[in-house]
Amino acid sequence: MTMTTTTTQLLIDGDIVLYQISSAIEEPINWGDDIWTLHGDVRLARQSFDQEIQKICDRLGVQDVVITLSDPKQNWRLGVLDTYKHNRRNKRKPVVYRPLRDHILDAYETACYPTLEADDVMGILSGEGKIVVSDDKDLRCIPGQLYRPSRDDHIEITVEEADRNHLTQALTGDSVDGYSGCPGIGPKRAADVLIEGTWAEVVGAYEKAGLNETEALRQARVARILRHDEWDTVKQEVLLWNPI
DSSP states (O other): OOOOTTOOEEEEEHHHHHHHHHHHHOEEEEEETTEEEEEOOHHHHHHHHHHHHHHHHHHHTOOOEEEEOOOSSOOGGGGTOTTTTGGGTTOOOOTTHHHHHHHHHHHSOEEOOTTOOHHHHHHHHOSTTEEEEOOOGGGGGSOEEEEEGGGTEEEEEOHHHHHHHHHHHHHHOBTTTTBOOSTTOOHHHHHHHOSSOOHHHHHHHHHHTTOOHHHHHHHHHHHOOOOGGGEETTTTEEOOOOOO
């Protein structure tokens, strides 16, 4: 794993680590007489989270960390596609999720912007001297350095690669995040479509599927992980992506 000497800060996807730790800590207890409860040790959760963050810091040799978190109340993508993440809306959070999130806010430098997801915050803050730390494949849509902890994999993503990855996401969609992409197109078909890696090729695939550019743009905007010039820092508003 080759490190860039100008790296000064890690941007860690707090949402993923928060959910993983709080889920792992949760335990069911059978009290008998058909009574079950869920148990969560917040102290253990805090310790586990801190250990995981330190492990990442030690592995990369960088101690300056910003933990990014999603806005828990609003999501700008719902204004583009009202079914976005509809499959998660009634899903229960682990018992210690909220107190562990409070610990992160108290103990670390964090970044959480109105209506944005943690991915977007990392995308906005990424750049020279930063490493994005996340196992989410969506972060391949951001140019720069990406470290995937589960694979101990450190890669450099060019602007051209990031742009192509975004168009690929616009075609394939993401069932986990609740947006469909272009019907009938998976990763292999998307690679066949994106010969030149252009927006026109994406639109052509949607039209061939009986849809139009409006729908293609809706899916592409939902798939877009924001970059630094797509967030109005004064108005605290998203600048929606448009094809060149």
